[in-house]
Amino acid sequence: MDRRQRKTRAAIFQAFRALLAEKSYSRITVQDIIDAADVGRTTFYAHFETKDDLLKALCEELFGHIISSTLDCTHTHGLYSDKDAPQSVFCHLLQHLQEDENNILGLLSSESSELFRRYFKASLNQLVQDQFINQSGKNSAGLPQDFLINHISGSFVEMVLWWIKGRMKQTPEELDRYFRAVIEPVL
Amino acid sequence: MDRRQRKTRAAIFQAFRALLAEKSYSRITVQDIIDAADVGRTTFYAHFETKDDLLKALCEELFGHIISSTLDCTHTHGLYSDKDAPQSVFCHLLQHLQEDENNILGLLSSESSELFRRYFKASLNQLVQDQFINQSGKNSAGLPQDFLINHISGSFVEMVLWWIKGRMKQTPEELDRYFRAVIEPVL
DNA sequence: TTTATTAGCGAACAACTTGTTCTCTTTTAT
DNA sequence: ATAAAAGAGAACAAGTTGTTCGCTAATAAA
Numbered sequence: 001m002d003r004r005q006r007k008t009r010a011a012i013f014q015a016f017r018a019l020l021a022e023k024s025y026s027r028i029t030v031q032d033i034i035d036a037a038d039v040g041r042t043t044f045y046a047h048f049e050t051k052d053d054l055l056k057a058l059c060e061e062l063f064g065h066i067i068s069s070t071l072d073c074t075h076t077h078g079l080y081s082d083k084d085a086p087q088s089v090f091c092h093l094l095q096h097l098q099e100d101e102n103n104i105l106g107l108l109s110s111e112s113s114e115l116f117r118r119y120f121k122a123s124l125n126q127l128v129q130d131q132f133i134n135q136s137g138k139n140s141a142g143l144p145q146d147f148l149i150n151h152i153s154g155s156f157v158e159m160v161l162w163w164i165k166g167r168m169k170q171t172p173e174e175l176d177r178y179f180r181a182v183i184e185p186v187l
Numbered sequence: 188m189d190r191r192q193r194k195t196r197a198a199i200f201q202a203f204r205a206l207l208a209e210k211s212y213s214r215i216t217v218q219d220i221i222d223a224a225d226v227g228r229t230t231f232y233a234h235f236e237t238k239d240d241l242l243k244a245l246c247e248e249l250f251g252h253i254i255s256s257t258l259d260c261t262h263t264h265g266l267y268s269d270k271d272a273p274q275s276v277f278c279h280l281l282q283h284l285q286e287d288e289n290n291i292l293g294l295l296s297s298e299s300s301e302l303f304r305r306y307f308k309a310s311l312n313q314l315v316q317d318q319f320i321n322q323s324g325k326n327s328a329g330l331p332q333d334f335l336i337n338h339i340s341g342s343f344v345e346m347v348l349w350w351i352k353g354r355m356k357q358t359p360e361e362l363d364r365y366f367r368a369v370i371e372p373v374l
Numbered sequence: 375t376t377t378a379t380t381a382g383c384g385a386a387c388a389a390c391t392t393g394t395t396c397t398c399t400t401t402t403a404t
Numbered sequence: 405a406t407a408a409a410a411g412a413g414a415a416c417a418a419g420t421t422g423t424t425c426g427c428t429a430a431t432a433a434a
Contacts, residue, residue: 042384159337166333190402227413
């Protein structure tokens, strides 16, 4: 890929993140983005079809990175098979999120970023589903598998949002304990 | 209130709902609404400050109705105190949602209706919080109370969305059973 | 190093959206 | 019957979107 393209793409992403940190997605205009990124209008539309397209690309980049990195640690530890492992998959995820604080969390907490939430959850769904299918074929209490998957990833997203709104006072380890407490009983 | 105002307000609400059923909130313009409601531009802005304001009003109307109706039944049955009551609070809620299928569910499932989700969850939060505070002062496993409240209402919203996406194949009673199965263990 | 290719710039553009401000007409309450 | 309130309708500035022009500069390949 052309160096110019890389630079432009990076500039747009960075500008977009900075803007997302200060105002809600729906109020950010393409004009804002190209002003902040200091690129021409034409250039923006050469890279992305729409603003939504940009958000999608950003989500894929961020979550793709986090999830794949988390999946790596899955090969050694199961989802929750090793009950007292200091590094459960979800704890790993939370740590990543904490590290990416400036990038991701502003995004997630900003109102109306429904698209962002959707990508986050979609990534989680896949992660959880992989774990369920590869590991335990049994679902407790006759609950539909997709219901359970949805419940787990949905609860996780909700928890993370709650965490952010509360200014992230808890450590990833604490949060992980909370999450285990409400999820393990249903596994 | 003036009869004209009532009629106008109703027309706008109805037009708004119809539009929400067919396209996403973010793509609905004020122009669409006033065309569908057949009211003047001035009239719309005399009633609502912005489009968001309209959504807020609609949410308050819909959820206010459902929640308060559900709260009534709370006085007889506790949240889950009467374990096998045919009418738990959540089941009650789900039945209401099913009845309002055409109105509410299209709204909730439509993409980007983050505001709508927020109001739904805010209403639920209050409902759950009331139950928690009035009823049992003990939270299991040392989980923070607001975490638990968030977990419960968040899970409920997620479940409802999952329900809708899956074309509402389950009955409210079935859903209620699912929900109890994943929530009761943490109470 | 030269050259063809590609990316980006900047301006202009039509089409649309928003929210406001007029004037004029109709409905309502009293 | 009449004053007050609500709505219609048109016009408006300001802003947004996505596209299309040439024109310039960076890049990769020869």
